[in-house]
Amino acid sequence: MTNPSEPELLRADADKRLGQHFLFDPDILRRTALAAGPVKDRHVIEVGPGPGGLTRALLREGVTKLVSVxxxxxxxxxLEQWPETQTGRFAVERGDATKMDWNALIERHDLKPPVMIIANLPYNVGTPLLVDWLTKADWAGEMALMFQKEVAQRICARPDTNHYGRLAVLAQAVSKTRIAFVLPPGAFKPPPKVASAVAILTPLPPEDRFDDIEALQKVAAAAFGQRRKMLRASLKGILPSGLQAEELLTSVDIDPKRRAETLSQAEFRKLTKAWAGAQQSSSNC
Structure with a gap:
């Protein structure tokens, strides 16, 4: 039931340049808000609130502090006219999320980690934003993120499947991933050309997280950059002078003839540690 004291959602046209597709169904918005777990008493960041449907759902579910970019x-x-902005419970951060200094935002709004990230992400920026958070956001808690369905599948994919690649390796190095639910194009206004899905990323315990995510990103990018090639060929471009790919791979018991999509998370971690060690040894020479 609509609360007459709440401001109406702005029914403005979507801007295609910004990849905007809006959700207005209150049941879907509530499911999205709660997909990663309860938000009551939590600090939350939202990206691309648009008319504020998901924003409203998050506030209704009891977030302590919400910052929408x-x-x-x-x-x-x-959104800045909403009454919650006057109480300090809700703030609007104007700017391009892909250029945001997230640590500065956390400090500016006095957000207390772990900060949840819950968003119906604009399609054209979803993947780079996630990679940025995975590699740099040590303040981040649970994430519930609406992507194109194919992107969500890539985040949650397992080895030896069609969608398995760099994004899955990075995401699963620091979090447990799953798809919460899928939405057809008709759920949005205007409807996109493809289905969408909410991906859930739940942080792994500190002892299970990989501690050199930036090195892992470099190794995974090289390995999947030429995914049809064997690892002994695809890794050549990132090896220090004098080190052969076969030598690096056999040192961690990986057959040089294998391809990137066959490697497990554990194997990517071993390979990355060996590569980082080789890089360090080379720089010390």
Whole structure:
């Protein structure tokens, strides 16, 4: 039931340049808000709130503090008029999320880690934002992120499947991943051309997380950059002078003839540690 004291959602047209597709169904919005777990008493970041449907759902479910990042002034202007901004419970951060200094935002709004990230992400920035959070956001807690279905599948994919690649390796190095639910194009206004899905990323315990995610990103990018090639060929471009790919791979019991999509998370971790060690040894010579 609509609360008459709540401001109306702004029914402005979506901007295709910003990859905007809006959700208005209250049941879907509530499912999204709670997909990664209860938000009551939590600090939450939202990206691309648009007319504020998911924003409203998060506030209704009891978040202690919500910061929504919006670069479209039409929506930012409207959201800043919401009564929760006057109490300090809700803030609008204007700007491009892909250029955001997240640590500065955390400090500016006095957010207390672990901070949840819950968002219906604009399609054109979802993947780079996630990679940025995976590699740099040590403050991040649970994430519930709406992506194109194929991107969500890539995040949650397992070895030897069609969608397994760099994104799965990075995401699963620091989190447990799953797809919460899938939505057809018709659930959005305007409808996109493809289905969407909410991916859930739950942080692994500190002892289970890989501690050199930036090195892992470099190794995974090289390995999957030429995914049809054997690892002994695809890794050549990142090896220090004098080190052969066969030597690196056999040192961690990986057949040089294998391809990247066959490697498990554990094997990627071993390979990355060996590569990082070789890089360090080379720089010390």
């Amino acid at each position: 919006e670069m479209d002034d039409r929506f930012a202007d409207a």
